[in-house]
Amino acid sequence: MNSWWWYLTRSTGIVAALLSVAALMWGFYFSSRNMGQRLKANWWLALHNWLGGSALVFTALHMLVSFLDSETGLRLVDLVWPNDVAGWEIGWGVIAFWLFCLVVLPSVARIRRRLPRSLWHAVHLLAIPAVVLMAVHSLQAGYDADARAFTRVFALVVGLGMYPLSVRVLSVLHRRRTAAT
Amino acid sequence: MSRPIDPLLDPRRNPRTPSGSARPAARHSGQGRALPPPLPPSGATARPTGAAGASPRVPQRPAGKRKGPARGSKIASLAVSISTTLGLAALFAQQDTTSAAATDPLLDTTATGVTPTSAAVTAGTTSPATVVTLDPASTGSTVAPTPTTAAASGGIVDGTYLGTPSTNKWGTVQVQAVYSGGSLVDVQILSYPDRDRKSVAINQRSLPSMINDAISIQSSDVAHISGATYTWKSYKVSLQSAIDAARSASGLA
Amino acid sequence: MSVTAGLHHVEMVMGTAVSIDVLDADDPELIDDLVRWFHRVDAVFSPYRADSVVSRIGLGDLAEAVAGAGDMVAEVLDVLHACEEMKRLTDGVFDPWAVQAPTGGRFDPSGYVKGWSVESAAARLEARGCRRFSINAGGDIVVRGRGVDDGAWRVGIRHPHHSQALAAVVGLVGPLAIATSGSYERGAHVVDPRDGLTANSIASATVIGPSLAEADAFATTLYVMGLDGLAWLSLQEGYTGCVITHDLQMLSTDAFDAHLVA
Numbered sequence: 001m002n003s004w005w006w007y008l009t010r011s012t013g014i015v016a017a018l019l020s021v022a023a024l025m026w027g028f029y030f031s032s033r034n035m036g037q038r039l040k041a042n043w044w045l046a047l048h049n050w051l052g053g054s055a056l057v058f059t060a061l062h063m064l065v066s067f068l069d070s071e072t073g074l075r076l077v078d079l080v081w082p083n084d085v086a087g088w089e090i091g092w093g094v095i096a097f098w099l100f101c102l103v104v105l106p107s108v109a110r111i112r113r114r115l116p117r118s119l120w121h122a123v124h125l126l127a128i129p130a131v132v133l134m135a136v137h138s139l140q141a142g143y144d145a146d147a148r149a150f151t152r153v154f155a156l157v158v159g160l161g162m163y164p165l166s167v168r169v170l171s172v173l174h175r176r177r178t179a180a181t
Numbered sequence: 182m183s184r185p186i187d188p189l190l191d192p193r194r195n196p197r198t199p200s201g202s203a204r205p206a207a208r209h210s211g212q213g214r215a216l217p218p219p220l221p222p223s224g225a226t227a228r229p230t231g232a233a234g235a236s237p238r239v240p241q242r243p244a245g246k247r248k249g250p251a252r253g254s255k256i257a258s259l260a261v262s263i264s265t266t267l268g269l270a271a272l273f274a275q276q277d278t279t280s281a282a283a284t285d286p287l288l289d290t291t292a293t294g295v296t297p298t299s300a301a302v303t304a305g306t307t308s309p310a311t312v313v314t315l316d317p318a319s320t321g322s323t324v325a326p327t328p329t330t331a332a333a334s335g336g337i338v339d340g341t342y343l344g345t346p347s348t349n350k351w352g353t354v355q356v357q358a359v360y361s362g363g364s365l366v367d368v369q370i371l372s373y374p375d376r377d378r379k380s381v382a383i384n385q386r387s388l389p390s391m392i393n394d395a396i397s398i399q400s401s402d403v404a405h406i407s408g409a410t411y412t413w414k415s416y417k418v419s420l421q422s423a424i425d426a427a428r429s430a431s432g433l434a
Numbered sequence: 435m436s437v438t439a440g441l442h443h444v445e446m447v448m449g450t451a452v453s454i455d456v457l458d459a460d461d462p463e464l465i466d467d468l469v470r471w472f473h474r475v476d477a478v479f480s481p482y483r484a485d486s487v488v489s490r491i492g493l494g495d496l497a498e499a500v501a502g503a504g505d506m507v508a509e510v511l512d513v514l515h516a517c518e519e520m521k522r523l524t525d526g527v528f529d530p531w532a533v534q535a536p537t538g539g540r541f542d543p544s545g546y547v548k549g550w551s552v553e554s555a556a557a558r559l560e561a562r563g564c565r566r567f568s569i570n571a572g573g574d575i576v577v578r579g580r581g582v583d584d585g586a587w588r589v590g591i592r593h594p595h596h597s598q599a600l601a602a603v604v605g606l607v608g609p610l611a612i613a614t615s616g617s618y619e620r621g622a623h624v625v626d627p628r629d630g631l632t633a634n635s636i637a638s639a640t641v642i643g644p645s646l647a648e649a650d651a652f653a654t655t656l657y658v659m660g661l662d663g664l665a666w667l668s669l670q671e672g673y674t675g676c677v678i679t680h681d682l683q684m685l686s687t688d689a690f691d692a693h694l695v696a
Contacts, residue, residue, distance in 0.1 A: 015265050046249065
């Protein structure tokens with residue numbers, strides 16, 4: 001059973017990473033309003049919300065399972081606060097988790113409605129550093145990060161992600177240009 | 182039964198709400214940006230016939246989509262996430278079990294063709310070829326050392342095995358197990374250290390657990406740190422890189 | 435850190451960082467020679483590269499393995515036989531054939547290769563007249579002669595819980611090697627080949643002795659065996675060691691304590 005905690009730690013981490021990247025891509029695509037007629041805006045948004053929530057859930061699962069695995073030597077405090085004993089390989093992941101919480105929790109409809117939109121949006125953009133820190137954590141602490149399959153999937157995801165990112169950036173630039181005229 | 186039905190409650194009024202609820206909008210809350218709910222008919226436009234009760238501008242939608250946008254995709258993504266998690270975990274488990282049952286390619290001439298010179302030496306010698314320490318608590322399905330025959334099935338190779346010494350009130354004992362034909366045929370209790378093992382004087386000291394009490398790198402002026410192998414990724418955040426950087430900066434090439 | 439003359443170089447190779455310190459020479463060509471050597475070793479022996487000789491052996495492609503080895507065929511066979519000998523000496527605990535290599539084969543001698551390649555590099559420097567130098571490959575170190583200020587080479591043993599602190603400091607006067615095995619860098623990756631389970635009874639094990647290749651294999655073995663391993667290690671002529679348990683007890687033999695300076 002001990003080994004299964006270890007396998008699940010790795011697999012939940014991988015799935016949480018993929019979900020968070022997908023949520024980010026969906027978010028970029030949705031916010032650029034450039035998604036064509038076939039899939040409606042509410043489909044993108046609903047799925048973006050769902051993916052973001054799933055990513056947070058799987059991240060929490062990943063942290064829980066890694067804690068339950070007696071061989072990782074992680075203590076409860078290591079999951080909550082970056083520290084020297086666990087090292088920065090874990091610490092970046094912990095910070096990424098807190099950033100994800102800041103991104104997801106205020107976006108729950110009840111809370112979001114009470115926040116001024118610009119504040120909510122500024123906090124929501126923390127998703128970007130969150131995903132970057134998560135990638136750093138996966139490369140530094142990830143047991144599977146050495147595997148060739150991992151580096152190939154990583155490269156593929158980064159490559160695929162360039163499209164929604166550029167769509168978003170271009171739409172922002174376009175809006176600024178039209179607003180300036 | 183003869184009382185007239187209140188027009189607001191007439192189920193024929195709102196053909197898109199089969200349950201007859203007068204407030205279908207309640208089902209959409211919390212689902213993100215859903216379509217605006219159909220306007221409840223005002224009293225002035227109420228008609229007992231109930232034809233086209235809601236605003237004609239809102240398009241008809243099939244009953245299935247009513248449950249929320251992207252519901253199918255959500256279920257699909259959840260199913261994919263869970264199955265991927267379990268599938269990857271199973272893959273990792275399978276990788277670990279196949280490695281434990283590996284045979285020795287140096288001795289397996291069909292696989293690698295490497296000249297099995299060492300195998301020629303040990304092949305044919307009867308047990309005990311070498312003595313191996315086993316944990317007596319193990320369940321016994323361990324891989325044998327320097328197999329005299331290729332232990333392809335992972336069974337215990339004939340020989341005599343010693344367990345690790347354990348201490349109890351009668352002293353320190355060791356268990357010796359003899360395997361023949363793949364099964365355990367004899368177990369003996371030996372006393373330790375009569376089996377040619379040196380008794381070694383071990384010194385024990387406690388290390389401080391708080392980092393402030395431990396020896397610091399700066400004050401100890403070490404040139405190198407011996408630790409568990411760091412990968413080149415963790416090297417960057419490791420102390421060795423700080424030491425190397427300091428030594429480079431202080432004038433070495 | 436006192437400033438010294440000499441050569442100092444860090445090279446990322448063999449999956450880790452190799453730090454080279456030469457105190458009694460100035461010719462950068464010495465470093466270039468070592469760097470070339472380590473990269474050749476990496477190409478032939480890396481378990482991470484599917485086209486390396488070692489991976490091909492593990493996967494059973496012997497013809498390509500021999501073709502790829504080029505002029506290193508003799509070295510490859512030396513390593514194979516040495517690994518077999520190591521497996522015998524450690525009662526099967528050090529077993530390159532029991533681990534699954536990252537490329538999928540069933541042969542991963544990297545625990546031995548790293549130390550062996552460093553010892554070979556040290557021999558190359560000695561052949562060119564160097565007498566005082568140290569080479570550190572990812573935490574496994576060889577030293578020759580005396581260190582800075584003509585004292586012993588000071589080597590710290592990492593504290594298992596704090597990456598920025600030390601458990602102890604040893605002074606080494608060459609030719610000596612020191613290797614440490616533990617789980618705190620890469621998590622539970624050391625597998626006991628005897629039962630396929632990850633070894634975790636102690637936090638780290640350190641071995642000092644004349645050859646890094648053997649010290650490396652012995653450190654891994656000591657780590658897997660745990661406290662019992664100290665008795666086994668004392669049977670190996672010339673080698674001494676210590677283990678650190680999870681609750682920070684450091685257990686060592688007298689011979690090891692003779693090296694302690696702090």
